[in-house]
Amino acid sequence: MTIWTPSLEGRSGPTYRAIADAVADAIADGSLKPGDRLPTHRDLAWALGVTVATVTRAYQEARRRDLIDGEVGRGTFVRPPDTDENPSAVRRFHLPPLEEFSESGPINLSLNFPPLLGQEQAFAETLAEISRSNGLGQMLTYQHSLGVPEHRAAGARWLKRVGLTARPEQIAVTCGGQHAMETSISALCRPGDTVLTEPLTYPGMKALAGQWDIKLAPVACDGEGILPDALEDAIRQHAPRALYTMPTLQNPTSATMSEGRRRALAAIAERAEMFVIEDDVYGLMPQDRPPPLVSWLPRHGIYLTSSSKSMAPGLRLGWVCAPLAIIDRFQVALRASCWMAPPLMGEVARRWIDSGFADEIVGKLQQDVRVRWKMVEAILGDHVADNDRSSYHLWIRLPEHWRADAFADQLQRMGVIVMPAETFAVGKQRPTPAIRVCVGAMTTLRRTEEGLRIIARALREGPDHLIAAM
Numbered sequence: 001m002t003i004w005t006p007s008l009e010g011r012s013g014p015t016y017r018a019i020a021d022a023v024a025d026a027i028a029d030g031s032l033k034p035g036d037r038l039p040t041h042r043d044l045a046w047a048l049g050v051t052v053a054t055v056t057r058a059y060q061e062a063r064r065r066d067l068i069d070g071e072v073g074r075g076t077f078v079r080p081p082d083t084d085e086n087p088s089a090v091r092r093f094h095l096p097p098l099e100e101f102s103e104s105g106p107i108n109l110s111l112n113f114p115p116l117l118g119q120e121q122a123f124a125e126t127l128a129e130i131s132r133s134n135g136l137g138q139m140l141t142y143q144h145s146l147g148v149p150e151h152r153a154a155g156a157r158w159l160k161r162v163g164l165t166a167r168p169e170q171i172a173v174t175c176g177g178q179h180a181m182e183t184s185i186s187a188l189c190r191p192g193d194t195v196l197t198e199p200l201t202y203p204g205m206k207a208l209a210g211q212w213d214i215k216l217a218p219v220a221c222d223g224e225g226i227l228p229d230a231l232e233d234a235i236r237q238h239a240p241r242a243l244y245t246m247p248t249l250q251n252p253t254s255a256t257m258s259e260g261r262r263r264a265l266a267a268i269a270e271r272a273e274m275f276v277i278e279d280d281v282y283g284l285m286p287q288d289r290p291p292p293l294v295s296w297l298p299r300h301g302i303y304l305t306s307s308s309k310s311m312a313p314g315l316r317l318g319w320v321c322a323p324l325a326i327i328d329r330f331q332v333a334l335r336a337s338c339w340m341a342p343p344l345m346g347e348v349a350r351r352w353i354d355s356g357f358a359d360e361i362v363g364k365l366q367q368d369v370r371v372r373w374k375m376v377e378a379i380l381g382d383h384v385a386d387n388d389r390s391s392y393h394l395w396i397r398l399p400e401h402w403r404a405d406a407f408a409d410q411l412q413r414m415g416v417i418v419m420p421a422e423t424f425a426v427g428k429q430r431p432t433p434a435i436r437v438c439v440g441a442m443t444t445l446r447r448t449e450e451g452l453r454i455i456a457r458a459l460r461e462g463p464d465h466l467i468a469a470m
Contacts, residue, residue, distance in 0.1 A: 004032055005039065005047045015050055017403060019058035023067055027078060034080040038068065107443055107451035110417045112251070112309075112393045115441035117364040119312045122357055126348050139344045145335040146327070147173030151346035154353045155319040161359070162283045163291040164303060164321065172320040172330040173341045177281045177306030178204050180318035181244075184277050184302050185212050186333035187326070193241040195277075196234050198226060200424040200431060202251045202279065205244055218427040219243075223386070225250060225257040228264040235272045242275040242302075247293050249282035252424050252436040254391040259290035266296035277302045281309045284362045285369065286390040299323055307349050311361055313441070317345045366390065372439045372448070379452040383459060392440040396455070398433040402463050408435055411458055416451045 006022030008015065026032040039047065041055045048055075059076055062068045069079050130139070138148065146152060152171040159166050174180040181204060189195065191213035197205060199218035209216045217238045220230035225247060234240065245265075247257040257265075269276045278293045283305060294301025306318040318341075322330055334340065352358040373389045383396050398404060404420035411418055421431040437455065439448055 003039075004036065005044070008048065013401075013403060014406070015048075016054050016057040016061060017406075019044075019048070019055065020061040020065065020067075023058075023062045024065065027067060032078050034078050036078045038076040038078070040075065106412065106415050106417050107447050107454070108417045109437045109439065109443075109448065109451050109455075110419050111440075112438045113313045113441045114309055114365055114392060115368060116312060117361065117368060119361065122352070123312070123348070126351050129351070130344070130347055135347075139347060143340050143343055145331045145340050147171065147341060148343055148346055151341075151343070151350050154346075154350040156321075158349075158353050158358070159303070159305070159319065159321060161362075162280060162289070162305075164295060166303075166321045167324070170321050170324055170327060172322065172327065172334060173346055174306075174318035174320060174334065175338055175341045175345075176308055176316040177279070177304060177318045179316075179337070179341075180304040180306060180320050181205060181277070181279065182208055183320060183330055183333045183337065184242075184304065185214060186337065187322075187329035188275050188277075188302070189214055189241050194238045196231070196238065196240045196243040197426050198245060198250065199426055199429070200252055200421065201244070201426055202246065203423055206424075206426070216426045218429075221255075223255060224261055225255055226261075226265060228261070228268060231265060231268050235268070235274060240274060242277055243269060244277045244279065245293070246279045246282075248280055248289055249285060249388055249391045249393075251282070252393060252419065252421075252434075253395045254388040254393060256286065256289065256388060257293070262290055262293040263296055266293055266301075269297060269300055273300065275300045275302060277304065280305045282391065284310045285366060285392075286388070287366060294321070299325070307358075310365070311349065311352060311358055315345060315349060317341060317349050372445070375445075375449055376439060376452060379449070379456050380459075383456075392438055394437045394439065396435050396437060396459075398435065398459075400433065402433045404431070404433040404435055407433070407458070407463060410463060411435075411455060414454050414458060416454045418455070 004026060006019055006026065008018045008022065011018035011021060023032065038044070041052050041059065045052045045055045059068065067079060068076055130136070149168065151173050153168040155171040155173060156166045156168045172183065174183050185208050189212065192215070194215045194217050195209065196217050196219050198221050206216065208214070217234060217240065219226050219234045221227060226245060231243070247262060249256060266276070276293060276297055278301065280292060280303060283289065283292070292303055294303045301323070303321040304318065307315045320330055349358070369390060369392055376384055376394065380396070384394050387394050398407060405422045408418050408420040419436040421434045424436070425431040443451070
């Protein structure tokens with residue numbers, strides 16, 4: 001049994017967090033090894049001069065970080081490193097149970113799903129049209145791994161909406177945006193490679209890094225995104241294989257890079273011969289935006305988008321645009337993961353693109369988000385002053401002495417689910433406290449308004465006094 005006792009000297013923040021941080025540091029430096037037993041709650045409380053409740057919360061936090069496990073009657077032990085049978089990165093990236101989406105449960109403002117605005121009837125009509133066509137056999141047989149030629153061509157036409165000119169031969173059709181990301185990582189990276197990201201990034205990329213044994217390294221940002229000088233420093237320090245970035249309505253901050261910033265980053269990446277994976281799933285929401293970053297990366301630019309944020313969440317279709325010189329890598333990656341995207345989904349999207357219905361949906365979404373933002377501004381006011389009004393997700397910064405995950409826990413006890421900054425953080429540095437709030441389609445407008453009012457009340461009242469005391 002270990003007699004490890006942490007030192008809390010020099011640690012800031014609530015005591016329970018300091019204890020959990022000390023556990024993490026001790027595991028990192030080898031002071032605590034897998035299987036080591038930690039002191040009992042009572043013994044550690046006595047040794048540190050804190051309450052048993054504080055130690056209990058500290059161990060709960062360490063367990064949430066996948067650092068320790070507890071067994072009734074045996075004690076609390078340091079967890080072994082993750083293995084394929086124990087994928088903590090995957091566990092941390094999951095949808096809540098479906099019952100959490102019900103109108104009788106918590107108000108779920110944690111997931112960024114756009115609303116359905118008439119797509120159901122159009123979907124039924126499109127399926128009926130397909131059923132009467134002469135191409136049903138094509139929907140039911142194996143196709144080229146990069147996609148049916150007509151669907152790749154439709155994808156190239158769709159990308160013109162954001163100002164990107166591409167040949168159909170550059171397009172790979174995937175099973176949604178997350179699969180487009182996975183395909184890109186599979187095509188470009190090998191285990192042990194480093195991929196640069198913003199310090200706060202989409203949790204799906206964190207999950208992929210865990211699955212593929214990819215190291216993520218953060219690059220410093222300002223209000224519009226990655227800083228050119230910081231990117232050059234990160235390239236020198238990490239020799240990365242790629243940069244993954246979301247220049248338009250970045251998730252979670254909703255920041256959008258200027259054209260000048262995009263040009264500067266592209267020039268640095270080209271000189272370094274580093275791939276840039278541009279995730280542009282929200283790219284059609286702003287009515288006025290700069291061209292994609294990859295416009296200035298003809299040899300190293302990989303562009304990703306999907307239908308889930310612009311047509312319908314359940315229309316699981318994505319498009320990758322890659323240089324012709326490396327498109328074969330994406331064919332291999334697609335064949336290894338799913339062989340091909342479902343032709344039926346590709347045909348629905350093609351018909352919606354060519355008929356103009358997809359553009360109609362985008363227009364409705366742009367109008368809908370403006371309506372929702374009037375409600376957001378009326379309730380949250382200055383708390384959302386820095387956000388882009390064309391985004392369904394909001395980034396609410398908290399006072400420096402608050403802890404975002406503790407505040408998110410408090411909101412859940414009040415009946416609202418949000419995402420704390422820690423969910424998006426890359427690297428060891430603790431993020432500035434903030435929460436992401438989504439005002440899309442996870443619940444009704446009435447319940448969304450109710451959830452926003454609960455958040456506003458929590459922001460006025462401050463952290464739970466029990467949390468602040470620990």
